Amino acid sequence: ASKYHFHRRFSARPNVPVFAPLDTFPTRHIGPNIAEADQMLAVLGYSSLDAFINDSVPAHIRVSDATVSEQSISALSESELLSLARDIAGQNKVYRSYIGMGYHNAVIPTVILRNIIQNPAWYTPYTPYQPEIAQGRLESLVNFQTMVTSLTGLDISNASLLDEATAAAEAMVMAFTGSGQKKRTFFVDSGVSPQTVAVLRTRAKGFGINLLVGDVFEALKDSKVTSDLSGVLVQYPDVDGSIKDYSELAATVHSLGGIVACATDLLALTMLKPPGEWGADIALGNSARFGVPAGYGGPHAAFFSVTEKLKRRMPGRLIGKSKDVTGKPAYRLALQTREQHIRREKATSNICTSQALLANVAAMYAVYHGAPGLRRIANRVHVMTQILKENVESAGFAIINKDFFDTLTINVGKVVKDAEIVHQASVAQGINFRKIDERHVGITIDESVKPADLIDVINIFNTVASRAPISLSNLTSPTTPSFPDALVRTSEFLPHPVFNTHHSETELLRYIFHLESKDLSLVHAMIPLGSCTMKLNSTTSMIPLTWQGYSRLHPFVPADQAQGYARIIKELEQDLCTITGFHSCSLQPNSGAAGEYAGLCVIKAYHESRGEGHRDICLIPLSAHGTNPASASMAGMRVVPVKALADGSLDLVDLKAKAEKHKDNLAAFMITYPSTFGVFEDGVQEANRIIHENGGQVYLDGANLNAQIGLTNPFTCGGDVCHLNLHKTFSIPHGGGGPGVGPICVSEHLAPFLPTHPLVATGGSQAIEAVSAAPFGSASILFISWAYIKMLGGQGLTDSSKLALLNANYIAHRLRGHYNIRFKNVKGRVAHELLLDLAEFDKKAGLKVPDFAKRLQDYGFHPPTCSWPISTAMLIEPTESESLDELDRLCDAMIQIRKEAEDVITGKQPRDSNLLKNAPHPISVIALSDAEWNRSYSRQEAAFPLPWLRERKFWPSVSRIDDAYGDLNLICECPTVEELADKNLSQAAL
């Protein structure tokens, strides 16, 4: 009976009154209940949770219980949270925005909204590093890639980047590295959106790129530019709506050995000659208007496509087609996968988490509409813009841009003194236009605009010009496009069957569920990925996200329209400061890696402000995540590695030596705490003291913050700045590889340098420029972390960290004797994750990490993090959300696999063909004929090694994938009609 005790409060709490809410969240979020926790503590030899925590976390870094407590952050129940969320949504004013600048009111087909964005089977999986259990979203990401290459007319596309501005920065850096880092000038046309320019400025700095902004046609006449030019960036259509013919320009840049990057718009490209056809080398942009809610700035997927010859230098993740060991076609992450882990400080991009979920939404949108549907949408948008132009001109206003797709820049000067008059008139109608300057107003039309909306817009101008309003019957529609013939798209796009089959809701629904059925997510089983913190993503925290009050805000609306968001942002910043011990926070970075980069730029700016701009050495332990050195390089620092001792802890002697050696140039030290080896090192404060003594700042990588909350914090550990992965510790779902949010928290002395934004002022008084396109990054999903914190409350947050530690140590205990747990502290405790070293099995039986990982798939689990931070190891992180039952299931599976390995070691099973080497075993293999099966173990042993697998098992959909084949044959698009017909498989593959 005590096993089924209802309350799950792990810290003492004075008598729960009868009026305490019934639907408190901690009991739902935390897997084990009190009785189970007691049972686990007993197994570990503790009589109390506190005693266990005392052995796990070094005493000298502990913070007081009051730090993160019911007093500092009080808990709301689930229903209280929902009702508050409703009130706050009401504080956002959902006006109609025609602001454009890369953000639109997307129309999301409800079947996609409900079955992808709102479906945990789509939003809870991790990045598809285990392709055998991720073929669904891999296929969908290939659809995304295909959509992008087809629309941009380029050869290859990646599977998304964080936003248009950072994608532009990647292009700039590709141009720079393309010149062998010799040509330092990169020219940006003045038609590029200001937020993109801001992010480029930040990025240019670290690389020492000479960024120039102006009229690109003029610039190419200037030899100072041309002699040192690595590339140019143009926008097509540009931010003011103009469409220019860049084909000659492209030829010129190419003749100079430079690269042409083009920021563009997928919808426009259904009508406009694609960049690939007029000579662009890189096309990039925001795919959000393909069905992704605006969400006050994000998240959404940036796209990035390049020519064949640039493909192996493209940043980000790329999905490629390969085949499995049985020859069955299968997708996998191909090029650039975690490239920072290999290239580390030589990497020129730190992109890791990207925007998979939103890329999937955009791809599904294209699958649902197909080319004819997209063309119809584009045509309507364009025709409406033409009508708008005519009517605005009739009212006496001048349109600046002759050639346009969906955006007009209107000179209001002939009619009114100040554009403010127009804006006041529009806002009074609940309508936002783009504010450009005193004379100019911008308007962008999108798919959501209905005829009546258009009339409203037109009549604002009529009213301002004191003319009679028009009505629907006055509208007539032009029939030819408003851009030159030479720029009209003539090539077909999206001819692939996948874009021409699922056009009924039933068909799309089945396609979505068919893909879903191939992917393991948190709805199936634990995903014990070390360093990834795959915890519960609660429904209550997700529900309000797609309410109009949150989803329909343009990022650049006037502040008074976003008071609800302002509250969420402010409270989340405060709570994160409470939790980290820091003074200030910026929510702008869109991923952990982006946070690292932002944090290091802040450190640089700090040094510069003190006249120490020369400080550029960054010490980084060898065990650090690959994004750390990559980010340091990007911020213009030189990386010096620091060694670890045999027990996994930081080599303080080495650290001291290097800090002192570089004391005059020491900029920063990056440390992950607890370490990526899964231990709370005693020496963290000491290490950080050394750094400070030598003039450096300490960057704490907060990926492992889940181990710390309420127990210690980055400030107490001696840090000056840290990033948090809200998509780890703070429960934003991983979305199958993004979105993410990587805010940075800083000490008071760094607060002035937090990033600003060109359109909405954020950050400090001496702010660095923007690091993301939107002022608050992926604003809408900040709600999730805000809700997570509010529902757990301080005590629930602290309990969560305690239980995360307990769960990890319970696993360590159960696996002890079966596996080599590489690092523990002196008390025998690991932190919130544990590192199993499998080296012995390779030595004894030729069994490698992937053999264990793939075999774990046969048990229905997602494998732990593999071969990182030690190549022969697995890193297991259970999180607090996993129940004791689930922990036991995982341990049982691991122990059984250990037995299977033993059979190989003893020679009972052959080395080259055994349960591990042949894993995973999909149904297609289990169903092989007897002759083909031909193995020294049975189908039963392969498929159902433990009894519960007969009742509950997630099946891999393909056999082990042949990475080598995929690397050699890089195919990153979905099959064409012909390919499918060839294989006579047209139905099967769809």
Added chain:
Amino acid sequence: ASKYHFHRRFSARPNVPVFAPLDTFPTRHIGPNIAEADQMLAVLGYSSLDAFINDSVPAHIRVSDATVSEQSISALSESELLSLARDIAGQNKVYRSYIGMGYHNAVIPTVILRNIIQNPAWYTPYTPYQPEIAQGRLESLVNFQTMVTSLTGLDISNASLLDEATAAAEAMVMAFTGSGQKKRTFFVDSGVSPQTVAVLRTRAKGFGINLLVGDVFEALKDSKVTSDLSGVLVQYPDVDGSIKDYSELAATVHSLGGIVACATDLLALTMLKPPGEWGADIALGNSARFGVPAGYGGPHAAFFSVTEKLKRRMPGRLIGKSKDVTGKPAYRLALQTREQHIRREKATSNICTSQALLANVAAMYAVYHGAPGLRRIANRVHVMTQILKENVESAGFAIINKDFFDTLTINVGKVVKDAEIVHQASVAQGINFRKIDERHVGITIDESVKPADLIDVINIFNTVASRAPISLSNLTSPTTPSFPDALVRTSEFLPHPVFNTHHSETELLRYIFHLESKDLSLVHAMIPLGSCTMKLNSTTSMIPLTWQGYSRLHPFVPADQAQGYARIIKELEQDLCTITGFHSCSLQPNSGAAGEYAGLCVIKAYHESRGEGHRDICLIPLSAHGTNPASASMAGMRVVPVKALADGSLDLVDLKAKAEKHKDNLAAFMITYPSTFGVFEDGVQEANRIIHENGGQVYLDGANLNAQIGLTNPFTCGGDVCHLNLHKTFSIPHGGGGPGVGPICVSEHLAPFLPTHPLVATGGSQAIEAVSAAPFGSASILFISWAYIKMLGGQGLTDSSKLALLNANYIAHRLRGHYNIRFKNVKGRVAHELLLDLAEFDKKAGLKVPDFAKRLQDYGFHPPTCSWPISTAMLIEPTESESLDELDRLCDAMIQIRKEAEDVITGKQPRDSNLLKNAPHPISVIALSDAEWNRSYSRQEAAFPLPWLRERKFWPSVSRIDDAYGDLNLICECPTVEELADKNLSQAAL
């Protein structure tokens, strides 16, 4: 390219203007596009859709194109619909209701809301008649049954009934039949809710039961009552909140040979001695407060449990445990399955569609909370009620009911002249109390009530009494319950592991998805169930349902608070009249069968109004659905069967003979059109003329209305009344066996008799009493059909029927030559469904209908309707929503199965063990060892008989289920701890 044409309008439409909405619904709802339709027409030998329709539907019953057209019902796009839905939701006032009377403000855990109620994989499957592909919801329904028996203390429970009132009616009829239909008196205590009494009155009439209402204790002193008593119905707690000890009463009734039925409340039973422990034979009630939104009255699941000795007479569906042919435990529909099909007019219940989806929600709610959670909720509700009592008494009011759980009846007479004063004060605060009479006000507390809400309620009384308001700090909580010790529950409940395991959100989420993974639904493949019309249930029509503006209304709120609902109801009634050709409509019946019953009662009332109350003969074709004769009996009619001719059409000679023979007593004729044989009979109008000439009324069973819309209609066919299954033709999802809505439409002369309701006047001037507990039945889901009609518009509706016919005829064409299509019209056309007669295979090879059906499961399809209306046949209905690809997939599968059957016929495969007899083949069988496999066909042939199955296949989770075993061993609860432990399978089964 034409294959990928975007527009899918099948009827000519004058030039689509550029301003036509982009997101029109018909193109998404209808599977084939225009080019595909043309292709199908060509295959059938037609050059136009109209030519095809002319051959399919008899000319003399056709209606003009204007009948159901863009003019009569104009179409809204999906986004227009959503925005209108938002406006209409705003016209409902979401006040806090404390009205009680069986309806509460349920708190639905968001994880259940999102992953069951809003998840198409849960809401689109059909009733689990194919258990091998339905183990998930079968298990969940067993949880429901277990929850009900455990809480009510009775032995066995069914898997839901329509609502509490109809459940009470079933109990009354069981009492009546229990007396061998000899004792005609049934006594209902005055504490029973008025809507229950109303429904009992209606039902009593048809059976000739003498229904008495009054004080049940007094009644048992009256020998006129006791001498003829079949049973009593009490309510516990009663409608006024009182709790009485009925144990002695039960003994008395039993001593008289009568039955004690008890309407009760599951939450109260966590604290109160359960009915089964004090002698009730039947417990029934509404399970909605377990997580089901109020939705202005429904849908929700009624529960019904009985003692062991009554179990084989219990109405409704019962899930039982059986095993599959390999011995693996498996669930199935057990007793009473479609009992009307067997007993027909001897059946005393017509229940068919029930409330599976809502039963699943209630069961999951109990799984999530477990006994401790439920106890905590109940305790809070009770303590709040106690506090309310104290405070209201302090304010000078008198509480009528001394013993209570959550409801107080307050005599306001000492303080105010008229209770209206209290109601005015409460409504002014946005609060509704129950209106009883001038002196009494009722208040019911539920889980949603927060301390601040309680204060608001208390202060209304303080204000009315001119006393100072109190605040939260004034509250103190009592510690002992407010009902006698003898009625305190002492027995445990819900000890089963399933109710004690999934208490964290992660665990529940996985449990939900685990069950989901076993069930085939529309998200996987076509469900071609004849007569069930499994079409698209569009996301857009589902989304608004769970908005607060629709979900949170109590059914008895004042009319001015439900103006949004009033609009939906009125427009839906009008549109259904437009479609059927009738004059008036009642939306009250909760299922097709309930509609039949209501319609026949209306006919009876009509005859009575004309002094022809003796008319009681109902002619029904032998091919009619079993609910028809059952409903007729229940309405007090005598059924006379009518024969069919060899070509499947009605035997008009037989009809005429019988109509004339019974002309003095002829009440009605029930006909399904097109017939259940899948043909539009030419003689329908003639048949109906014969009936009218002989004084009868024509009841048209509208289950097949999908074939008619815009082409013909029940009025034109000669009907006087019809029911519609909104859960078929009008796109309400089937929910895995309910909810349903079965409105009736009637001619003008029947309109006065449409049903009324005791609390909210509905129906005509000479209305029959209520047929459902709520005035508008399952009001919230009416939205779905309303939206479906509005989004398709008249033209889209008509096109849908045309395409439904085309799809069926295309299948008939493809299967011709392979299978015997039993009935066609003279032009060779079937209607919207087709009947394949498989009799030949039994003769030639011993292959029966289930062998084909189960084998179709191996192809990933849900089998068609089996053995009905002809025992050797399958009835296939594709609906308009299936695409040509999907139709071809089904036909390919059927043709391949035909080949497999040929191998048995020719002796290539043995008769007793072959692909059909052994079907379905779950993975566990495919993975058998070679020795166990031991079949004359390969695993590959079993699992992947067609190539596309390798890519996309839904797997049955068990082998064929042993019905005989299940019938003998009726086990209808989920496993206990001990049972699981015995099998050492505790994890597996959870």
